[in-house]
Amino acid sequence: MKTRLARPLGLAVALTFALGACASNLGGRPAPSPHATLSSWQPGATRAALEGFVARVSDPESPDFVPASERVAVFDNDGTLWAEQPAYFQLLFAVDRVRAMALDHPEWNNQQPYQAVLEGDMEALAASGHEGLKTLLAVSHVGMTTGEFEAQVRAWVEDARHPTSGRPYTAMVYQPMLELLEYLRAHGFKTFIVSGGGIDFMRVFTEEVYGIPPEQVVGTSIELRYEERDGEPVLVRLPELSLLDDKAGKPVGIQRYIGRRPILAFGNSDGDFEMLKWTAAGDGARLCGLVRHTDAVREWAYDRQSKIGRLDAALDAAVEREWLVVDMAQDWSAVFPSNDAGTHD
């Protein structure tokens, strides 16, 4: 999860509460295109740049050819592969977890920041500040075993609904990016997520939603402790950060998990700037891309002034370095998977 979460949380909680309890039918998951074409990308310079790069690095006759084993492509998640408004989805998970856990914690009714979440009291929640936010994240993310946490995330992914669209969160993914992931894999790339989001949170759904298996997910992680409970080994999630996979932490995460430099990287915010610079600085052909949120009708429009997914310094650099800036409004013929074709519900 990226930093500076306090303000978005207020908005998110307000919206979550305004929409009331979630329905509990199964979560929708878009299937990647079997034909591996960029059909939701408008014909034009952006699509041509993607297709041209992939052709250059995968054609053995090309001077820019890169062996398949080195065709590593990394993608940010929040705002790059799925939406991040009105708040990072993992934060909405934390809020939902606190509400679910409250049944076993009657004392939370009179204890901040829990009381604020339970009563939808935005003023009180804002007053709890960064410490309040940390408390909500801690209570929903640490202390349990990895197996318990996975089950909690899985249940949330299936049941929870996005506050404005009413769709499962896993249907709030970008259809053109699903196609790009599949297109890259069809051309021998190995696709990875490199996100500020929690690694074990994302791993629950990335394989089904993006075709990216758990071992190709890099994210913010906490320390774990091995224990044996009645002879049964468990891993316990500890309140100690192992990697903050954002900004300068992204190249660190790439080296820690992947061990070689990507040749393609996509992000959408200043949190991805160092990852893009790290990718660009390698030898040979490189593609660095930014998804720019320009579509207030089909998605959201925000960049330089946004509290979530602020895109400012990296946007200036993209212009200067001729990185690929994807304009959602202009470049994408569809934003989300259609209800019919793309989801299971």
Added chain:
Amino acid sequence: MKTRLARPLGLAVALTFALGACASNLGGRPAPSPHATLSSWQPGATRAALEGFVARVSDPESPDFVPASERVAVFDNDGTLWAEQPAYFQLLFAVDRVRAMALDHPEWNNQQPYQAVLEGDMEALAASGHEGLKTLLAVSHVGMTTGEFEAQVRAWVEDARHPTSGRPYTAMVYQPMLELLEYLRAHGFKTFIVSGGGIDFMRVFTEEVYGIPPEQVVGTSIELRYEERDGEPVLVRLPELSLLDDKAGKPVGIQRYIGRRPILAFGNSDGDFEMLKWTAAGDGARLCGLVRHTDAVREWAYDRQSKIGRLDAALDAAVEREWLVVDMAQDWSAVFPSNDAGTHD
């Protein structure tokens, strides 16, 4: 690298010095069998157990069938995929690096533990103890960029020779295990290393030697810091441990890097015990194996009393739980790749 290195270092350094400087021809790298058969495994119960398990989990008609995406196999490295005598090879790398770096450090001629290494003075080195060892490891492993370290390891892998066999270290790998890795991959498994050795040390050679790419290597790691030097991004290796991937650290490393539980795990020492227990505790068909060093003629014979690769508690457990114990002397028709077929020099 596993713990308790002080004693083996003395022996290793003695042997390294006894054999003098290394030749500098290219390092040999065995190619995995293209036919993916276990031809260096003697016919018998051990080989049958491996073949039977692989058949059961990869046959869609079998009640033990496991989808390919979940066919995760993990292997310890030192003593399981390559030899670990007379000392962990990474420690011999550290010694060789100190000798190479001494040209730029004339002060080391009068400073312990460097002086002991440079003069081959075993008594002085032993007197420097655990702190001396840590100093040698630190000076050879931290402070440089990831790119510089990779180049140093690569040069060592090409030039250095094993003190008793005179072969490249990457030729000191077990032919039957190369065949097993290839056999598993031919049956849809994804193969990983989970080793106490340094992650970025191993990654230099694992793809060429084992067919295991850098992103499928889990190992002991240190913290990294992102910097920009004259506009060029670099990652600097810091003197701070990120993960000690040994004993209880192995299941932690598996969760951190892979994010799902293996169905097959192979080790050779008590350092692998928790990894084996973690693997065994999952649902469905499982195979846990131990390589037992029983061959004093072709390799080395050691287990319960050894300072390196001690196999004691895990061996008792293996008998009790019916894990597969591979007896090198009995079960392997060849130990190392032949000079002709297996290496490039």
